[in-house]
Amino acid sequence: MRGEIIAVGDELTSGRILNTTSSFAAGHLYGAGHDIIAISMVGDEEEAIAAALTRALQRAEFIIVTGGLGATSDDRTNEAVANILERPPTFYPEIFAAICQGDPQPLDCQRAVAQGEHPLAKLAWLPQGAKILKPGARMAGHLLVHDGVPIFFLPGVPHEMRELMLDCVLPMLASWQGGDGKVVRQRIFRVFGLPETEINRRLAPLEGGVVRIGYYPVQPEVHVSLTVTGHEERQVEEAFARAEATIRQALGAFLYGCDAEPMEAVVGRLLREKGLCCAVAESCTGGRIAARLTAVPGSSASFVGGVVAYSNSLKERLLAVPAALLAEHGAVSAPVARAMARGVVRATASEVGVAVTGIAGPSGGSKTKPVGLVYFALAHGEYCQALERRFAGDRSAVQAQSAMTALDLLRRHLAGLPLEGS
């Protein structure tokens, strides 16, 4: 079904709060085979709520409205809906009972709610015809069916909204008028080292029909989504498997992982699988590789730490890089990268070492060694290999690409893939 989401609240349109609930809802709806035409955020203004709802009713097969259902004066969703849809506010005894249940003085509470004096009294009045989603749950949430279109009203509080979304909205939509029987399969492919346009060129022949491909640059990597939809489970599975095989073939070693597993988690998993322990020696990445590896819970099993050798003296002191080597080749060179990788393996008594040395900019570059020039090295026992790269972009782009390249080097080595290319 094609749906629309409307999130209500001044805190959203003033940028005070990030709208995580709509994203949560959209992700689950998309995964369940629905399409979201639009997500709108409007302030607590009756006119803006009305405009958003009116337009959604013109084109959506279902609507989800979040927020503005609370008890304070700035919560205006129910009033706006009562006016737009001409459904006068109606007293709901079930909600009234739920409010009083939690009240220490139920009798006083009854009177206060009935007279509209209770601070929560507003919650007991809903637009006529509303069906409570979770009776007795002590949270807002109801359904109105208007001209055959289900409109779900959910609280703006993230955990309440999520609960109602998973427990009520998704199952109700699935069985709505027998459902439209749509089957959806989706996967995200995580790619590093190929530009988005080149990925697009390689995968474009696959697009169309039941196969949908999306390209999402998440600098410095690119995420590719594959979505197959259809009405027959087996056909969808087959089309999905064919498309996935083609994608894997087209992306080769540049495809480093799938779905929610980031590069650092892939590297951590490979290290644990091989029973190896690793350390890093970072110059221009200044701790970014270590920070990413330690972002993964349980990383201490395969990562001991390392040295941020930002100055030449630390390269000598902590990594035992010979002063003569630094003098002869300069800190930014393949021989120094190799000496750093070997040095960190020795200094930390680990098995695999990765080193990075380069010029992140904006200053420090020269004609022969420009900003963006970075050397990498990987040492493992007797094996030691260096790699040269030239990155574009500002300081932070060079540092991010360098950290990612170092992790990718580690991944490719551990997975037995060529260190560059596909």
Added chain:
Amino acid sequence: MRGEIIAVGDELTSGRILNTTSSFAAGHLYGAGHDIIAISMVGDEEEAIAAALTRALQRAEFIIVTGGLGATSDDRTNEAVANILERPPTFYPEIFAAICQGDPQPLDCQRAVAQGEHPLAKLAWLPQGAKILKPGARMAGHLLVHDGVPIFFLPGVPHEMRELMLDCVLPMLASWQGGDGKVVRQRIFRVFGLPETEINRRLAPLEGGVVRIGYYPVQPEVHVSLTVTGHEERQVEEAFARAEATIRQALGAFLYGCDAEPMEAVVGRLLREKGLCCAVAESCTGGRIAARLTAVPGSSASFVGGVVAYSNSLKERLLAVPAALLAEHGAVSAPVARAMARGVVRATASEVGVAVTGIAGPSGGSKTKPVGLVYFALAHGEYCQALERRFAGDRSAVQAQSAMTALDLLRRHLAGLPLEGS
């Protein structure tokens, strides 16, 4: 002015990516005295983009459209706009030149772009009348004025969008307003260590009249915007100066900086001013402090590097923390933090050392040493002081708060402020 934001991209309506850019834009626009009627997210569909833009043109005084400006086949914003506003796609030689500049073979590039065969050729075609926001910047971003309404088209890539928002959109809107004689003064106050609600409580008396205050949690810190608007320059300046003085008084040592200067830049500046050189010893922050310090251009002048001593053995090997101390107090303790800080000063021959050791979780906690318990230490010559903190949140929240606290410790020490409190 009353504006509207439209964010384009299937990754938003499918819930794959959280829409942080609209929130960023809304926060800054609100802070600058504008009101946002609605924020809409639509997929990469011409029809949906057209519907959102058409409605915005009916009611908004300015419009910001983000995303869908890229070179791949699923980027459709420019095509949609060219059709809706009847502004045929036009070739822009400046963009063409910027594309070719980064190309190793400029002549081939010229031919390929002109013939539409270059993978980036699409970027050189904009709707007729578009004005490029940052000529030569190698990123998308243009302005169309339609029926007197400025429509800003910005990239969906967060850092590019933020840059154009701060450098182009906000100043341009301010002078757009300038047409009606409005004077606006704004400043962002960066706060660490005080919860948003407490900041709100302290500053609430200031709000109202010509003074507008915005609160933006940017975990783990909070940014407070002060905006004063009026029609008379001197009155605005005076009201602004009074409000700023009150804010500084109310926030005390918790106010660490202003406007675009992040914590690591403040620390770097203080180190340079004092002529001191610093090093870090990181356990649970795993390189995050070093990464932040090295994000600042020119940081090598005052930062030598440090050790990521994620394992106990590295704390002994590289920082000379006595094994007996580790055995007696455990790695997560004030004495070990102090030994790490002293150790990294010795190991790196620097003047100031900061150390962090704690339990980031999700595992590794105990009853006496729960997840979120973190010890910090700062050593400077004979001086060595430790600090204990208990942070809430998941692993990444604990790591981020720990890195920020370590930098704040350094800032307070260098600025001669108390190490905690105001």
